[in-house]
Amino acid sequence: MPVGNIAPPSTIHAIKGVKIGITAAGVRYKNRDDLVVFELSPTAAVACVTTSNQCCAAPVLLVREHLAQLAANNSSPRYLLINTGNANAATGDEGHKRALQTCQALADKGAVESTQVLPFSTGVIGETINSEAIITGLDKCLAALGADNWLAAANAIRTTDTIPKLDSQQVQVADGITYHITGISKGAGMIRPNMATMLGFVATDAPIAQPLLQQILVELTNQSFNRITIDGDTSTNDCCVLIATGEDSSHVIDSEQHPHYAAIYEALKQVFLRLATLIVRDGEGATKFITVKVTGGKTTEDCCDVAYAVAHSPLVKTAFFASDPNWGRIVAAVGYSGAKNLDANLVSVKLDDVAICTRGQLDNSYSEAQGQAVMSRPEITIHIDLGMGSATDTVYTCDLSHEYVSINADYRS
Amino acid sequence: MPVGNIAPPSTIHAIKGVKIGITAAGVRYKNRDDLVVFELSPTAAVACVTTSNQCCAAPVLLVREHLAQLAANNSSPRYLLINTGNANAATGDEGHKRALQTCQALADKGAVESTQVLPFSTGVIGETINSEAIITGLDKCLAALGADNWLAAANAIRTTDTIPKLDSQQVQVADGITYHITGISKGAGMIRPNMATMLGFVATDAPIAQPLLQQILVELTNQSFNRITIDGDTSTNDCCVLIATGEDSSHVIDSEQHPHYAAIYEALKQVFLRLATLIVRDGEGATKFITVKVTGGKTTEDCCDVAYAVAHSPLVKTAFFASDPNWGRIVAAVGYSGAKNLDANLVSVKLDDVAICTRGQLDNSYSEAQGQAVMSRPEITIHIDLGMGSATDTVYTCDLSHEYVSINADYRS
Numbered sequence: 001m002p003v004g005n006i007a008p009p010s011t012i013h014a015i016k017g018v019k020i021g022i023t024a025a026g027v028r029y030k031n032r033d034d035l036v037v038f039e040l041s042p043t044a045a046v047a048c049v050t051t052s053n054q055c056c057a058a059p060v061l062l063v064r065e066h067l068a069q070l071a072a073n074n075s076s077p078r079y080l081l082i083n084t085g086n087a088n089a090a091t092g093d094e095g096h097k098r099a100l101q102t103c104q105a106l107a108d109k110g111a112v113e114s115t116q117v118l119p120f121s122t123g124v125i126g127e128t129i130n131s132e133a134i135i136t137g138l139d140k141c142l143a144a145l146g147a148d149n150w151l152a153a154a155n156a157i158r159t160t161d162t163i164p165k166l167d168s169q170q171v172q173v174a175d176g177i178t179y180h181i182t183g184i185s186k187g188a189g190m191i192r193p194n195m196a197t198m199l200g201f202v203a204t205d206a207p208i209a210q211p212l213l214q215q216i217l218v219e220l221t222n223q224s225f226n227r228i229t230i231d232g233d234t235s236t237n238d239c240c241v242l243i244a245t246g247e248d249s250s251h252v253i254d255s256e257q258h259p260h261y262a263a264i265y266e267a268l269k270q271v272f273l274r275l276a277t278l279i280v281r282d283g284e285g286a287t288k289f290i291t292v293k294v295t296g297g298k299t300t301e302d303c304c305d306v307a308y309a310v311a312h313s314p315l316v317k318t319a320f321f322a323s324d325p326n327w328g329r330i331v332a333a334v335g336y337s338g339a340k341n342l343d344a345n346l347v348s349v350k351l352d353d354v355a356i357c358t359r360g361q362l363d364n365s366y367s368e369a370q371g372q373a374v375m376s377r378p379e380i381t382i383h384i385d386l387g388m389g390s391a392t393d394t395v396y397t398c399d400l401s402h403e404y405v406s407i408n409a410d411y412r413s
Numbered sequence: 414m415p416v417g418n419i420a421p422p423s424t425i426h427a428i429k430g431v432k433i434g435i436t437a438a439g440v441r442y443k444n445r446d447d448l449v450v451f452e453l454s455p456t457a458a459v460a461c462v463t464t465s466n467q468c469c470a471a472p473v474l475l476v477r478e479h480l481a482q483l484a485a486n487n488s489s490p491r492y493l494l495i496n497t498g499n500a501n502a503a504t505g506d507e508g509h510k511r512a513l514q515t516c517q518a519l520a521d522k523g524a525v526e527s528t529q530v531l532p533f534s535t536g537v538i539g540e541t542i543n544s545e546a547i548i549t550g551l552d553k554c555l556a557a558l559g560a561d562n563w564l565a566a567a568n569a570i571r572t573t574d575t576i577p578k579l580d581s582q583q584v585q586v587a588d589g590i591t592y593h594i595t596g597i598s599k600g601a602g603m604i605r606p607n608m609a610t611m612l613g614f615v616a617t618d619a620p621i622a623q624p625l626l627q628q629i630l631v632e633l634t635n636q637s638f639n640r641i642t643i644d645g646d647t648s649t650n651d652c653c654v655l656i657a658t659g660e661d662s663s664h665v666i667d668s669e670q671h672p673h674y675a676a677i678y679e680a681l682k683q684v685f686l687r688l689a690t691l692i693v694r695d696g697e698g699a700t701k702f703i704t705v706k707v708t709g710g711k712t713t714e715d716c717c718d719v720a721y722a723v724a725h726s727p728l729v730k731t732a733f734f735a736s737d738p739n740w741g742r743i744v745a746a747v748g749y750s751g752a753k754n755l756d757a758n759l760v761s762v763k764l765d766d767v768a769i770c771t772r773g774q775l776d777n778s779y780s781e782a783q784g785q786a787v788m789s790r791p792e793i794t795i796h797i798d799l800g801m802g803s804a805t806d807t808v809y810t811c812d813l814s815h816e817y818v819s820i821n822a823d824y825r826s
Contacts, residue, residue: 055748055757090744092758092774125741126775190728190745231727233742234749314644314727314813315603315821322822328538329646331503332603335468336647344468345505361505362539400727405815408728409735 002163002282003289003378003398008154012168013180014147015203017041017245021144022156025137027130028085028123033156035134037106037141038080038201044245046077047214048118049221051238057089058096059119060237062103066115076210078116080201080241081106081134084157084186088121088129089236098131105135109142122159122186122199122237154184157199160407161188163282167274171267173260177251179206181267185240185275189284189408191230192312200225200240200275206264207246209254217242220269224276227304228396230283231404232312242268280396285403288320289379295392296385298341303393306384309337310395317400320380325371327356334384346387351380359387414575415695416702416791416811421567421579426593427560428616430454430658434557435569438550440543441498441536446569448547450519450554451493451614457658459490460627461531462634464651470502471509472532473650475516479528489623491529493614493654494519494547497570497599501534501542502649511544518548522555535572535599535612535650567597570612573820574601576695580687584680586673590664592619594680598688602697602821604643605725613638613653613688619677620659622667630655633682637689640717641809643696644817645725655681693809698816701733702792708805709798711754716806719797722750723808730813733793738784740769747797759800764793772800 018040025035040046048067050060070076081102088095103117110117121129154164168182183202208216221240246252253260281289292311297303310316313333319326330349334342345360351374355363374380431453438448453459461480463473483489494515501508516530523530534542567577581595596615621629634653659665666673694702705724710716723729726746732739743762747755758773764787768776787793 053745053748054750054752054755055744055760087741090741090757090770090774092772094774124739125745126770127741128775190742192749233726233728233745236741236745236748313646314817315646318818318821321818324822326537328500328503328540328649329603331468332466332538332646332649335466335649336605337467339467342467344503347468357503357539359505361503361507362541400818402815402818404727405731405734405813405818408731409737 003286004281006163006278006281008151008164008166009168012150012166013170013182015180015182015245016205017044018203018243019145019147020149020153021141021146022149022152023137023140023144026133027083033152034084035137035141036082036153036156037138037145039145040078040243041245042078043247044076044243045208045210045213047210047217047242049217049240051235053234053236055090055236057087057121057237058091058099059088059121060239061096062099063118063239066118069115075116077118078112079106079110080118080120082120082157082199083134084159085123086121086127086129087123087125087237090126091128095129098129102131102134106138109138120199120239122157125236150182150184157184157186159186160284161186161282165275165278165282167271169267169271171263173263177260179204179246179264181271183271183275185279187279188282189230190233190235191228191279191283192232192234202241202271203243203245204264204268205246206244207248207252208244208264209252212254213242213244216265216268220272223269224272227394228276228280229308229311230280230398277396280398283398284407285401286398287401288399290320290397290399291381292384292395292397293381294384294386296387296389297391298389300391300393302339302341302386303391305339306334306337306386307393307395309333310382310384311397314400320375321399321401323372323375325351325356325368325375330382331357341388342386343388348385348387350383351375352377416699417694419576419691419694421564421577422581425563425579425581426583426595428593428595428658429618430457431616431656432558432560433562433566434554434559435562435565436550436553436557439546440496446565447497448550448554449495449566449569450551450558452558453491453656454658455491456660457489457656458621458623458626460623460630460655462630462653464648466647466649468503468649470500470534470650471504471512472501472534473652474509475512476531476652479531482528488529490531491525492519492523493531493533495533495570495612496547497572498536499534499540499542500536500538500650503539504541508542511542515544515547519551522551533612533652535570538649563595563597570597570599572599573697574599574695578688578691578695580684582680582684584676586676590673592617592659592677594684596684596688598692600692601695602643603646603648604641604692604696605645605647615654615684616656616658617677617681618659619657620661620665621657621677622665625667626655626657629678629681633685636682637685640807641689641693642721642724643693643811690809693811696811697820698814699811700814701812703733703810703812704794705797705808705810706794707797707799709800709802710804711802713804713806715752715754715799716804718750718752719747719799720806720808722746723795723797724810727813733788733812734814736785736788738764738769738781738788743795744770754801755799756801761798761800763796764788765790
């Protein structure tokens with residue numbers, strides 16, 4: 001069961017310049033939506049980040065190749081082609097060939113270059129992808145293209161996800177100028193993204209120039225998808241795409257100094273954080289949503305190392321599952337985090353408002369009853385202060401339950 | 414249930430110059446042996462390695478202080494004082510003071526300097542240690558001192574360990590010269606040692622000079638205790654001690670060129686490997702013993718990174734628990750291992766004798782039935798060849814089961 005508020009927003013804004021078509025192509029399973037096509041307007045700017053996994057999937061390699069060729073030709077993507085059921089990873093040359101064939105087929109139907117199609121796959125690793133089913137399904141996807149299919153797309157890209165992940169916001173950046181942002185994501189296991197998550201697609205009708213759009217994507221990914229962990233496994237297929245379709249040339253946002261920049265950046269940030277934390281709330285077997293906030297670091301890197309060590313520790317995560325305030329495990333994880341600037345006698349730990357460990361030892365005011373009470377909450381912030389400086393960082397995670405083991409012992413999508 | 418052959422050897426050799434006394438001191442629980450004293454002959458050489466956890470326990474800090482002072486005075490340890498039930502970690506100045514008091518009390522009774530006592534603690538983190546119980550228990554330990562108490566000591570240092578961990582060997586290094594080695598270890602969770610494991614004590618009656626003894630300990634630790642992982646959590650209390658009590662001055666082993674060096678090194682190595690792999694066989698919730706052997710690396714470091722990434726992946730470990738040959742998870746872990754020299758198209762993976770992935774993709778000969786058959790074995794070697802060079806490394810681990818979650822959700826020693 002996902003943790004806390006996971007409902008999609010009541011209003012899902014269509015994004016002018018983005019149409020989405022979905023079908024059940026039978027890539028792996030019959031009778032479930034598993035193929036999604038995004039059609040983008042010719043003037044849309046597109047930014048993309050991909051997994052740092054060195055054994056990355058064929059479609060990820062192809063995304064990078066296509067983006068490089070488009071950049072060289074001053075051209076830009078027109079289609080995103082997404083399948084679930086098969087990750088097309090660890091499939092060698094054959095996987096690459098098949099991914100390329102699906103791009104070519106869609107390019108032919110859309111009368112664009114094959115490099116203008118970006119392919120994304122998610123599902124089981126190491127099996128030959130049914131590219132024939134994908135190619136056959138393209139006509140149905142194209143026939144179904146519409147502006148209001150975001151929720152259906154969020155559902156179609158699910159694997160072990162129990163909920164569709166979607167956010168939608170509008171932001172007024174000036175009198176009479178309102179922009180919209182809608183995005184979807186997927187992921188529930190094999191989650192410790194490193195450059196992006198297991199598929200996220202966000203679009204806005206704001207007119208943001210491509211170089212700035214890429215910069216914004218990298219920054220926001222580092223604050224959202226790159227700050228979550230479920231099991232510490234960085235996927236072979238992580239990708240995140242940010243699309244800006246706005247055509248109002250008198251208001252192009254092309255620098256951080258632009259008067260509309262701050263407002264659209266903040267709105268995008270909220271959407272990214274929501275999409276990333278929805279993945280944690282739906283983490284495989286999750287019963288608790290845990291925010292690991294580290295303050296007082298000498299460097300942000302130290303804070304990030306500490307936050308990830310705690311967020312990733314199976315011992316910390318099982319203690320949270322059991323609502324057992326076994327805070328020594330948190331201190332142990334801080335100690336092995338690899339943070340460069342650390343003094344055990346300066347470390348303090350709070351669970352929400354309850355001070356447990358102050359400057360290296362048990363807080364005088366702490367009682368086990370307080371600890372147990374706070375540990376029973378479904379949403380908890382572990383606040384670790386390193387007492388060394390003013391840097392901070394935050395990572396989001398969930399607990400480790402029997403259900404995680406069950407899901408991953410049973411799963412082959 | 415521990416995996417495979419975990420029986421202690423039928424003959425446990427006493428080591429001349431080492432006496433062990435054990436008692437139930439009531440450190441945390443009543444009526445279970447929880448206090449162990451090793452008394453060493455005045456001429457024994459002692460080597461020691463300690464955890465790399467920066468939030469290490471008070472006794473670990475004291476071990477380092479005492480060894481530094483002894484080295485400065487050309488003196489050497491006479492007593493090891495080991496308690497279970499409380500790790501005396503994250504206990505600040507008070508913990509340090511209490512650990513020192515126990516050393517002083519034992520030093521007074523033994524008529525040695527307090528620096529000649531090395532303290533070791535294991536158990537729950539973050540609670541004040543009952544040093545009064547330890548001090549009261551010392552007389553009983555000293556009264557019980559004997560040469561044949563190794564098995565009782567192995568039992569007394571257990572926490573979540575389900576079995577005592579002990580090995581004993583003899584080795585003939587030359588005509589008429591036979592030496593003996595006996596050692597014990599403990600640990601079942603919070604195991605990814607980094608410099609040593611959660612308590613290991615090995616003694617030999619071979620006459621090995623101290624500087625060489627320390628070098629041997631570091632080398633062997635790096636091939637044994639530093640090559641195992643259960644949950645990736647490096648403990649605050651890891652320590653490993655190697656003692657050489659031999660007094661035969663005509664045969665002192667003081668360099669790698671000594672004619673007896675190779676034989677005693679090899680015998681010690683077997684004992685270290687046995688003690689380390691016993692920890693994995695008894696890993697919390699373990700149902701399978703997994704050897705991750707990486708060959709073909711450009712550097713040993715790359716091989717170690719890959720082996721640990723695979724051995725540590727919750728997804729790989731749950732797949733082994735389920736006997737599911739979901740080998741894509743192995744490839745994914747190779748990919749995010751951080752190994753510097755890696756080409757996905759050169760990576761091959763075998764499970765025991767079954768080739769699954771050859772140079773980046775599914776092996777032609779592989780069948781799911783073969784995969785399932787090999788995955789069902791209780792002991793499995795994952796052989797990953799990187800196809801880049803001739804370096805190798807090996808890490809030992811176990812699977813991740815429901816039982817691991819149960820044990821760690823329930824445990825506070």
